Amino acid sequence: MVALALMMVSLPRPMEARTATRPAFDALYEEHFDFVWRSLRRLGVAESQVDDAAQEVFVVVHRRLADFEGRSTAKTWLFGIALRVASDFRRWNRRKNQFDALPDDAIASGLSPDELASRREAARALDRCLDELPDERRAVFVLMELEELSAPEVAEALHVPLNTVYSRLRLARADFERAVAKHRRSAP
Amino acid sequence: MSELSSDARSLLDAGRRAHDPPPAARARVRARVDARLQTPTAPRLRALPRWLTLVGAVALVALVAWFARRPVPPPPAPVVTPAPVVTPAPVVTPAPVVTPAPVVTPAPVALPAPVALPTPVAVPRSRPQLPTDTFPEELRLVTAAQRALAAHQLDVADGALREHTRRFPRGQLAEERDATRALVTCARGDRDASAREAARFLAAHPRSPQAPRVRRACAVE
Numbered sequence: 001m002v003a004l005a006l007m008m009v010s011l012p013r014p015m016e017a018r019t020a021t022r023p024a025f026d027a028l029y030e031e032h033f034d035f036v037w038r039s040l041r042r043l044g045v046a047e048s049q050v051d052d053a054a055q056e057v058f059v060v061v062h063r064r065l066a067d068f069e070g071r072s073t074a075k076t077w078l079f080g081i082a083l084r085v086a087s088d089f090r091r092w093n094r095r096k097n098q099f100d101a102l103p104d105d106a107i108a109s110g111l112s113p114d115e116l117a118s119r120r121e122a123a124r125a126l127d128r129c130l131d132e133l134p135d136e137r138r139a140v141f142v143l144m145e146l147e148e149l150s151a152p153e154v155a156e157a158l159h160v161p162l163n164t165v166y167s168r169l170r171l172a173r174a175d176f177e178r179a180v181a182k183h184r185r186s187a188p
Numbered sequence: 189m190s191e192l193s194s195d196a197r198s199l200l201d202a203g204r205r206a207h208d209p210p211p212a213a214r215a216r217v218r219a220r221v222d223a224r225l226q227t228p229t230a231p232r233l234r235a236l237p238r239w240l241t242l243v244g245a246v247a248l249v250a251l252v253a254w255f256a257r258r259p260v261p262p263p264p265a266p267v268v269t270p271a272p273v274v275t276p277a278p279v280v281t282p283a284p285v286v287t288p289a290p291v292v293t294p295a296p297v298a299l300p301a302p303v304a305l306p307t308p309v310a311v312p313r314s315r316p317q318l319p320t321d322t323f324p325e326e327l328r329l330v331t332a333a334q335r336a337l338a339a340h341q342l343d344v345a346d347g348a349l350r351e352h353t354r355r356f357p358r359g360q361l362a363e364e365r366d367a368t369r370a371l372v373t374c375a376r377g378d379r380d381a382s383a384r385e386a387a388r389f390l391a392a393h394p395r396s397p398q399a400p401r402v403r404r405a406c407a408v409e
Contacts, residue, residue, distance in 0.1 A: 029218060037209040050209075051217055058221045073331065119206045126203030129196075144397060145192075145200055150334055150364055151397060152327045162323075162360060169397050173192055180196045 025062050032078050035147070039079055041123070042130060042142040043086035046093055056085045075149070076157035083139055083158075125183065132179035137172035144169055191400060326352065326361045333368050337375060345372045367398035374406040382406045 036057050037050060045053045060081050068077055130138055139158060143149045144165075151169075155162045192200070329352040336345035345368065352365050359365070366389050373385040386406035390399055402408070 029221075033214050033217070034209055037213060038207045041207040051213065051220070054213075054217045055220045055224065058217070059224050062221070062225055073335075122199075122202040123206035125199055126206060129199065146204060148401065150330070150368075152330055152361055152364055153334075156327065166397065173196075177193060177196050180193070180199055184195065 025065055028061060028065075028074055028078070029058060032074060035075060036078055036082050039082045039142065039147070040086050040089075041127075042146060043083060043090075043138065044127075044131060045086050045089045047123075049089055049093065053082075053085050053089045056088075057082050060085070073153065073156075076153055079139075079143065079157045080159075087135065128183055129176055129179035132182075133172055133175045137168045137175060140165055140168040141172035141176060145173075197400075322356060323360060326356050326359045329355075330361045330364050330368060333365070333372070337368060337372055340375065342372050342375055363393050363396055364398065366392065367396060367402055370402045371405050374402075383408065 033054070037054055040050050040053045040057070041047065057078070061078065064081075068074075130142070133141060136158075140154055143154045143157060144151065149157070151162055151165045154165045158165070160168075329348045333345040333348035333352070336342070336348065349365055349369050349372065352359065352361070356362070370382075370385045370389040374382040376382075383406065386402050386408045389396075389402055390408070393399065396402075
């Protein structure tokens with residue numbers, strides 16, 4: 001028993017397994033940063049928290065890069081991580097009841113005020129409708145309808161059978177239609 | 189598979205670019221990631237589990253010691269044990285009524301263990317897996333075709349699709365393969381061939397979730 005206890009103490013921690021190679025991480029970051037950011041937003045992370053969430057995703061990526069076997073595409077692997085991080089942030093957000101402050105750099109985006117306003121409005125409208133979808137359907141909908149990934153890729157990203165992807169997509173579309181109709185009705 | 193209405197589609201189209209990161213975000217987040225990676229992990233996170241595991245270990249040892257020392261409860265009513273049936277040995281001694289029998293037999297008595305049998309029956313339930321063994325290979329071919337299409341390497345994409353057709357004519361990803369084939373044909377820019385291939389796909393899979401994409405890419409109304 002004592003031996004078991006000692007073994008528990010001396011177990012290597014995943015934190016210490018930092019074998020990720022820097023160039024591979026740099027390439028992943030450069031190529032997929034926008035995708036990760038968009039995915040987090042579309043999975044319901046508040047605008048004021050995407051920096052933190054994206055940071056968290058890439059810290060996890062760095063730690064786990066050595067475990068990435070290349071059996072899935074980098075995009076689907078990253079989405080799997082983003083999905084879990086987004087879920088944590090949403091839960092935390094609900095508890096803290098955070099408000100969504102406008103980050104400073106939204107203003108410095110190079111868009112005209114009108115363009116910025118219309119982009120923000122489009123984002124809000126889409127967010128409101130996506131928020132009506134249950135999490136599992138939302139992930140499928142975001143990947144297929146917005147990122148235009150194929151069903152097999154989505155199956156791979158979410159670790160679910162292909163048929164499940166199709167049935168979630170069908171349900172998600174119906175949910176989304178209802179949400180669009182609801183928000184059209186309530187729009188001034 | 190129902191298609192999205194034009195209202196829903198236009199909301200999606202309008203929102204498609206709306207979630208792009210602002211220009212400064214990439215560098216800002218990168219700086220923060222680098223800073224996090226250089227601090228050898230928050231000390232609190234590191235120390236806490238070690239501290240906890242030590243306490244846990246000590247608690248475990250104490251628990252075991254307590255169990256070893258605790259007074260043995262009186263043998264559960266030897267009356268319940270028609271012990272002789274289970275273990276014929278005690279029958280030899282007429283004394284067992286007083287003591288010895290419980291020492292040898294109480295465990296079997298407490299063993300209405302067969303009741304626990306249902307547990308193993310429930311265990312074999314495993315998580316649903318992707319359908320069959322051919323799926324990974326199918327996935328590899330279709331994904332290779334899709335990546336080649338994205339890189340505009342149309343001949344490579346065609347090659348992967350042909351191989352998929354040859355090896356898995358009625359495979360689980362036949363629909364994805366056919367959609368990708370239509371997209372490849374349309375990417376070649378031959379209008380007649382595009383229209384033909386798109387029509388063939390849409391006739392075969394009118395409710396496919398890939399149908400809108402094929403329609404868009406092949407400019408089919």
